[in-house]
Amino acid sequence: xxxxxxxxxxxxxxxxxxxxxxxxxxxxxxxxxxxxxxxxxxxxxxxxxxxxxxxxxxxxxxxxxxxxxxxxxxxxxxxxxxxxxxxxxxxxxxxxxxxxxxxxxxxxxxxxxxxxxxxxxxxxxxxxxxxxxxxxxxxxxxxxxxxxxxxxxxxxxxxxxxxxxxxxxxxxxxxxxxxxxxxxxxxxxxxxxxxxxxxxxxxxxxxxxxxxxxxxxxxxxxxxxxxxxxxxxxxxxxxxxxxxxxxxxxxxxxxxxxxxxxxxxxxxxxxxxxxxxxxxxxxxxxxxxxxxxxxxxxxxxxxxxxxxxxxxxxxxxxxxxxxxxxxxxxxxxxxxxxxxxxxxxxxxxxxxxxxxxxxxxxxxxxxxxxxxxxxxxxxxxxxxxxxxxxxxxxxxxxxxxxxxxxxxxxxxxxxxxxxxxxxxxxxxxxxxxxxxxxxxxxxxxxxxxxx
Amino acid sequence: xxxxxxxxxxxxxxxxxxxxxxxxxxxxxxxxxxxxxxxxxxxxxxxxxxxxxxxxxxxxxxxxxxxxxxxxxxxxxxxxxxxxxxxxxxxxxxx
Numbered sequence: 001x002x003x004x005x006x007x008x009x010x011x012x013x014x015x016x017x018x019x020x021x022x023x024x025x026x027x028x029x030x031x032x033x034x035x036x037x038x039x040x041x042x043x044x045x046x047x048x049x050x051x052x053x054x055x056x057x058x059x060x061x062x063x064x065x066x067x068x069x070x071x072x073x074x075x076x077x078x079x080x081x082x083x084x085x086x087x088x089x090x091x092x093x094x095x096x097x098x099x100x101x102x103x104x105x106x107x108x109x110x111x112x113x114x115x116x117x118x119x120x121x122x123x124x125x126x127x128x129x130x131x132x133x134x135x136x137x138x139x140x141x142x143x144x145x146x147x148x149x150x151x152x153x154x155x156x157x158x159x160x161x162x163x164x165x166x167x168x169x170x171x172x173x174x175x176x177x178x179x180x181x182x183x184x185x186x187x188x189x190x191x192x193x194x195x196x197x198x199x200x201x202x203x204x205x206x207x208x209x210x211x212x213x214x215x216x217x218x219x220x221x222x223x224x225x226x227x228x229x230x231x232x233x234x235x236x237x238x239x240x241x242x243x244x245x246x247x248x249x250x251x252x253x254x255x256x257x258x259x260x261x262x263x264x265x266x267x268x269x270x271x272x273x274x275x276x277x278x279x280x281x282x283x284x285x286x287x288x289x290x291x292x293x294x295x296x297x298x299x300x301x302x303x304x305x306x307x308x309x310x311x312x313x314x315x316x317x318x319x320x321x322x323x324x325x326x327x328x329x330x331x332x333x334x335x336x337x338x339x340x341x342x343x344x345x346x347x348x349x350x351x352x353x354x355x356x357x358x359x360x361x362x363x364x365x366x367x368x369x370x371x372x373x374x375x376x377x378x379x380x381x382x383x384x385x386x387x388x389x390x391x392x393x394x395x396x397x398x399x400x401x402x403x404x405x406x407x408x409x410x411x412x413x414x415x416x417x418x419x420x421x422x423x424x425x426x427x428x429x430x431x432x433x434x435x436x437x438x439x440x441x442x443x444x445x446x447x448x449x450x451x
Numbered sequence: 452x453x454x455x456x457x458x459x460x461x462x463x464x465x466x467x468x469x470x471x472x473x474x475x476x477x478x479x480x481x482x483x484x485x486x487x488x489x490x491x492x493x494x495x496x497x498x499x500x501x502x503x504x505x506x507x508x509x510x511x512x513x514x515x516x517x518x519x520x521x522x523x524x525x526x527x528x529x530x531x532x533x534x535x536x537x538x539x540x541x542x543x544x545x546x
Contacts, residue, residue, distance in 0.1 A: 017469065020485075020489070020492075021473055024481065026480060026541055026543070027543070029484055029538050029541065030535065030539060033531065033534045033535055034535070037491070040492070040494070040495065043495065044498060046498075047501045048501055050505075054507040055505050056505060058516070062500075063520060066523065066525045066527075066528065069529070070526070070530075073533075074528070074529045074530075074533040082487075086486060086487045089491075089525065089526050090490050093490065093494050093496060093526035096494070096496040096497070096500060096522040096523035097496045100496050100499045100500050103500075103512040103513075103519065105512070211489060211490050214490065214526075215489065217496075218493050218495050218496045222499065225503070226455070227499050227502075228462060229495060231462050231466065232466045233492050234493060234496075235467045236473070237489045237493040239468075239470025240470045240471075240474040240485070240489050241486070331480075333479055338483055340483035340484070343481075343482070343483065347541045348540050353480050353542065358479050
């Protein structure tokens with residue numbers, strides 16, 4: 001029986017790998033997710049028939065409650081709230097690994113086992129609270145700004161040292177519960193301290209990093225309970241999360257250390273003076289320009305998610321196409337609050353994915369674009385990243401909308417983006433500002449086309 | 452006979468490399484579903500948790516295991532469903 005269970009874990013691992021592989025292409029992604037979930041089902045059923053289990057009521061209650069919460073959350077969540085939902089699920093996974101590590105503690109545990117228990121508690125704990133803070137920031141339950149205070153570095157270093165010390169003591173005296181409690185408490189505290197100094201716009205990096213941690217926590221828990229499938233699946237997730245994190249960092253031309261520790265976004269406005277004049281435009285005038293345009297690109301950012309404007313944007317895109325124009329969407333890798341955030345929102349609005357161009361695809365052809373419509377994006381289209389060496393985002397690859405013939409910027413007011421970085425784009429000769437709520441402005445354009 | 456720690460570490464090493472290879476060429480369009488799909492897989496802790504929740508000992512470890520089962524199930528069920536919901540929306544241009 002035991003050998004059968006172990007072999008079914010091998011099958012499950014193969015299905016996870018195959019599923020992840022298929023998740024890599026839009027045409028097969030949905031099937032890939034299904035395959036991976038079948039792998040999970042096989043793994044769970046095999047674990048349930050294990051002879052070591054003598055009592056099922058706790059398991060069944062846990063699975064039933066968890067399934068109810070999971071189904072409800074997955075069904076009810078709005079697409080715009082997806083980043084915080086993913087963060088929350090992630091946190092639960094981390095907490096589960098912490099608990100498994102803790103529960104695996106037995107008086108007979110050897111040193112290797114104790115170290116893996118500490119690791120699963122540590123990584124699981126910081127994933128849990130880190131994800132909760134990320135959830136708070138993304139849902140704006142707490143301020144999404146970077147929280148910095150004097151001596152932060154010192155406090156954090158002290159926490160890390162205390163974690164190391166108490167982990168060491170725990171391994172020496174595993175029967176003394178106070179060291180264990182200390183490790184648990186400090187890990188939870190460290191998760192909070194690690195995420196509060198990171199500003200809202202850096203969330204794509206944080207989310208993918210926490211995702212990676214939850215995998216590593218599962219992996220550590222696998223060592224703690226001596227289970228292969230946890231190690232394989234956990235490390236697959238850990239590795240994939242790290243890759244995504246790297247892609248996000250590269251898209252901002254910043255190192256991971258800079259994202260995690262610099263408190264980017266808490267700094268005051270800096271950089272050179274911007275010269276020029278802001279030129280507002282009315283919806284009506286914007287309509288006349290769009291009607292004459294043959295090549296139009298939308299550049300969405302987090303503001304589109306906030307305004308829930310994706311559906312009306314799709315409507316406008318269709319009208320423009322009927323009018324004979326070529327319409328594309330230019331997506332910056334870190335636009336929004338999680339990797340691929342804009343793609344999900346536009347998919348929700350039925351925009352076909354082959355109309356979404358990545359930054360590297362849109363930039364070479366941006367000069368042929370008649371009108372670039374920037375919706376709630378700021379830093380990802382900021383030409384200061386190319387032109388102003390004094391700018392904090394200098395060197396970050398951006399979508400060069402200022403090279404389009406005309407740029408419409410939809411914006412509530414002249415307030416700067418996160419970090420208070422001035423955006424020279426707003427002052428360029430070919431830029432027109434369409435002030436107001438993005439959803440209403442686009443809605444106004446749609447009505448103009450209708451009349 | 453290879454000591455089990457070494458064997459497990461071997462598995463870890465190979466899986467990490469495999470993970471890197473699998474993910475490195477995914478288009479940006481799929482980053483969110485990929486992340487939440489991977490996130491669902493990280494709920495694999497559930498497999499470890501059921502063993503601890505079913506010992507019948509009614510001790511602390513048992514209770515911790517039961518709580519872990521609940522939390523990991525949220526992660527697994529919620530993660531897969533949300534990913535499927537997102538992927539169902541991705542469409543290629545007709546015609």
